Amino acid sequence: MLSNVSGHLHRSVQVENKMVKKLVKGNVALCEGAIAAGLDAYFGYPITPQNEVPAYMSKRMVEMKKVFIQAESELAAANMVLGACATGKRAMTSSSSPGISLKQEAISYMAGMEVPGVIVNVQRGGPGLGNIAGSQADYFQAVKGGGHGDYRLIVYAPANGQEMYDLAYNAFDVAQKYRNPVMLLCDGIVGQMMEPVDFNKEQKTKFEDRDWILDGCKGREPRSLKSLLMQDGVLEQHNLDLLKKYQMIQDKEVKAELYQVEDAEVIIVAYGISSRISKNAIKQAREKGIKAGLIRPVTLWPFPSDIIASYAKPGVKFFSVEFSLGQMVEDVKLAVNGKCPVDFLGRAGGGIVSDKQVLDKIEELAKK
Amino acid sequence: MKIYEEIISAGFGGQGVLLAGTLIAQSALEQNLKTTWFPSYGAEMRGGTANSTVIVSNEEIGSPVAFAPSALIALNKPSLDKFLPRMKEDAVVIANSSLIPQEEYNDKRIVFISIMEIADKQVGNIKAANMVAVGALVKRIQAPSLEHVLKGLETAFAAKPKLIPLNIKAVNAGYNWTK
Amino acid sequence: MEKILSRPKALKDFPLSYCPGCGHGIVHRLVAQAIDDLGIRERTIAVAPVGCAVFAYNYFNFDTTEAPHGRPPAVATGIKRTNPDKIVFTYQGDGDLAAIGTAETIHCANRGENITVIFINNANYGMTGGQMAPTTLLGQVTETTPFGRDPQREGYPINVCELLAGLKGTKYIERVSVCDAPHVIQAGKAIKKLFKIKLKEKVILSLK
Numbered sequence: 001m002l003s004n005v006s007g008h009l010h011r012s013v014q015v016e017n018k019m020v021k022k023l024v025k026g027n028v029a030l031c032e033g034a035i036a037a038g039l040d041a042y043f044g045y046p047i048t049p050q051n052e053v054p055a056y057m058s059k060r061m062v063e064m065k066k067v068f069i070q071a072e073s074e075l076a077a078a079n080m081v082l083g084a085c086a087t088g089k090r091a092m093t094s095s096s097s098p099g100i101s102l103k104q105e106a107i108s109y110m111a112g113m114e115v116p117g118v119i120v121n122v123q124r125g126g127p128g129l130g131n132i133a134g135s136q137a138d139y140f141q142a143v144k145g146g147g148h149g150d151y152r153l154i155v156y157a158p159a160n161g162q163e164m165y166d167l168a169y170n171a172f173d174v175a176q177k178y179r180n181p182v183m184l185l186c187d188g189i190v191g192q193m194m195e196p197v198d199f200n201k202e203q204k205t206k207f208e209d210r211d212w213i214l215d216g217c218k219g220r221e222p223r224s225l226k227s228l229l230m231q232d233g234v235l236e237q238h239n240l241d242l243l244k245k246y247q248m249i250q251d252k253e254v255k256a257e258l259y260q261v262e263d264a265e266v267i268i269v270a271y272g273i274s275s276r277i278s279k280n281a282i283k284q285a286r287e288k289g290i291k292a293g294l295i296r297p298v299t300l301w302p303f304p305s306d307i308i309a310s311y312a313k314p315g316v317k318f319f320s321v322e323f324s325l326g327q328m329v330e331d332v333k334l335a336v337n338g339k340c341p342v343d344f345l346g347r348a349g350g351g352i353v354s355d356k357q358v359l360d361k362i363e364e365l366a367k368k
Numbered sequence: 369m370k371i372y373e374e375i376i377s378a379g380f381g382g383q384g385v386l387l388a389g390t391l392i393a394q395s396a397l398e399q400n401l402k403t404t405w406f407p408s409y410g411a412e413m414r415g416g417t418a419n420s421t422v423i424v425s426n427e428e429i430g431s432p433v434a435f436a437p438s439a440l441i442a443l444n445k446p447s448l449d450k451f452l453p454r455m456k457e458d459a460v461v462i463a464n465s466s467l468i469p470q471e472e473y474n475d476k477r478i479v480f481i482s483i484m485e486i487a488d489k490q491v492g493n494i495k496a497a498n499m500v501a502v503g504a505l506v507k508r509i510q511a512p513s514l515e516h517v518l519k520g521l522e523t524a525f526a527a528k529p530k531l532i533p534l535n536i537k538a539v540n541a542g543y544n545w546t547k
Numbered sequence: 548m549e550k551i552l553s554r555p556k557a558l559k560d561f562p563l564s565y566c567p568g569c570g571h572g573i574v575h576r577l578v579a580q581a582i583d584d585l586g587i588r589e590r591t592i593a594v595a596p597v598g599c600a601v602f603a604y605n606y607f608n609f610d611t612t613e614a615p616h617g618r619p620p621a622v623a624t625g626i627k628r629t630n631p632d633k634i635v636f637t638y639q640g641d642g643d644l645a646a647i648g649t650a651e652t653i654h655c656a657n658r659g660e661n662i663t664v665i666f667i668n669n670a671n672y673g674m675t676g677g678q679m680a681p682t683t684l685l686g687q688v689t690e691t692t693p694f695g696r697d698p699q700r701e702g703y704p705i706n707v708c709e710l711l712a713g714l715k716g717t718k719y720i721e722r723v724s725v726c727d728a729p730h731v732i733q734a735g736k737a738i739k740k741l742f743k744i745k746l747k748e749k750v751i752l753s754l755k
Binding site (some may be wrong): 091226 | 601608612654
């Protein structure tokens with residue numbers, strides 16, 4: 001009856017019975033995933049549509065005697081993550097698109113210094129201040145750099161509440177395994193929507209020793225974390241070492257969901273919210289006898305290029321569905337490499353592509 | 369049989385439309401169905417109208433956004449005017465005649481109920497109008513069932529158990545309403 | 548012969564890159580001496596700025612990290628909050644602390660973060676070749692104030708110590724100089740004092 005009751009309920013979910021699914025917002029699910037992964041510190045700043053994250057963390061982290069700071073800016077928040085992670089602690093910051101632009105500074109430094117911070121982007125419409133509707137317009141920013149320099153972010157794209165929880169849980173292990181920052185690229189819809197989520201992960205408490213963290217030089221030589229490498233050839237060698245790491249990540253960390261793709265003549269590539277809408281359309285197309293399928297990248301970088309390439313056979317038509325004017329479609333084209341036509345369907349500025357529009361596109365391509 | 373309902377709950381901010389939606393979603397979960405709940409959020413919520421979309425199904429749910437909703441709770445006129453044109457042909461529409469002038473509409477899908485009077489007089493608290501509407505709605509759609517809504521109420525109000533009896537009364541009052 | 552003075556353990560045997568006449572080398576030594584004297588070298592983590600002192604991590608013989616320009620107070624906040632048992636300090640110049648990092652400086656102080664800030668004010672951007680800094684004096688000629696700093700055009704120098712002294716979160720501020728031997732001795736005492744206090748509370752030291 002009182003609208004604030006619901007807010008209270010869903011902010012104070014307790015993980016008592018691990019088998020019972022709880023109805024929570026995607027933003028809350030990701031908090032619980034990070035907490036279960038052993039999060040030591042959260043640093044945030046208000047911006048819609050991710051405000052549930054700092055609000056939830058301000059309660060849960062303090063209750064658990066962990067660190068929560070509402071920073072003076074997104075810049076500061078991201079640099080606090082850099083500081084905490086430099087000491088081997090698990091730290092996270094979250095924001096939405098305009099705030100993520102500000103975090104690029106620290107992201108580039110973390111990539112260069114090999115500091116494994118975790119950054120969450122609950123995307124909204126842009127450019128500039130844009131609007132607060134769900135969007136997928138930050139694909140380029142997330143996977144093609146965003147910050148300056150030759151570097152890669154590992155980028156996960158959760159499509160539902162359960163994945164918000166699961167991928168947030170995994171993000172910290174992957175970040176620390178490779179000493180590389182990780183981004184969860186979500187959108188306003190997945191962040192704001194509630195779905196039943198199974199909080200089924202064990203609370204992590206023990207972590208392996210790492211020989212690079214700053215924890216005081218007791219009984220060892222001092223350590224220094226830096227990205228400034230001025231001597232001749234040193235930076236280039238560092239870049240090449242990073243490249244080796246990135247190649248290893250490409251070999252080992254690609255994740256994608258394949259849906260009805262084996263016999264598909266029309267293949268949609270879509271991630272996050274647009275993949276869900278595409279699935280609706282694929283079901284409808286199948287009912288009409290059209291062989292349509294979906295490749296859903298779960299990692300946007302490393303991109304599932306090899307998987308896409310393996311389905312690029314004569315007669316197959318591809319298109320990407322995105323809440324943007326066409327960003328990931330460029331990577332789909334690179335993966336398909338001219339073997340099949342690649343088309344695009346999308347809307348910008350917070351517009352939502354309907355399953356009807358996707359179905360129309362499937363039918364149009366199937367006839368060609 | 370395939371169960372699939374796209375339910376919009378809409379009204380003024382403060383009328384409890386988001387909570388009505390979460391209750392329906394929680395009830396679907398109690399019934400072991402798949403569900404999603406998606407709110408209007410942010411600037412939209414500062415005054416004006418609020419709405420939430422709940423999808424209930426026994427199959428995997430694709431889009432949490434409804435393009436052709438099958439059910440609507442409209443607690444005020446702006447909400448009815450906004451959503452009525454996009455409802456499915458055979459949609460169930462519960463409209464709050466306490467605030468919406470019935471005579472302006474000629475649409476057989478609309479069930480006008482004086483929700484606020486029922487909440488005030490039969491239930492004893494006008495703020496429970498949203499729950500009256502949920503009761504009236506679930507009688508007319510595939511799922512969730514009344515039984516699971518009453519279960520869902522207990523989960524939804526676990527933090528404020530004192531409110532449970534009042535809300536049960538409100539849901540029942542809506543469910544049992546007849547012309 | 549008895550050796551009565553040697554390099555502090557907290558300072559590496561590494562040639563400094565600073566220009567002749569620059570005070571950084573002196574302050575590095577004073578900081579290292581204070582850390583030695585207090586026996587905290589093995590629990591210290593320092594944050595270097597962007598500016599000449601970015602190379603501080605080559606000279607200090609304890610754990611150090613780099614930070615983006617102006618962000619050392621934020622990085623130090625992240626370190627200290629998650630490692631309350633460590634001694635955390637930043638070493639920043641005037642451009643880093645009082646221009647690009649003003650927000651981080653003020654809010655770090657205002658939160659009362661339990662860290663130390665060594666603020667080196669030489670009234671210009673040294674590393675990039677002597678441009679105007681927020682602390683450049685009126686009339687002072689720099690690369691970007693060729694006619695001297697004019698308040699009508701460039702505004703007035705910021706009095707950092709006075710600004711931060713107005714915040715309740717700031718525990719201790721002292722402004723000292725390393726221009727001659729008596730001042731160096733005074734500065735050394737101040738640095739040691741602030742590291743001592745800082746074992747409990749937040750302090751800021753400004754050096755000119």
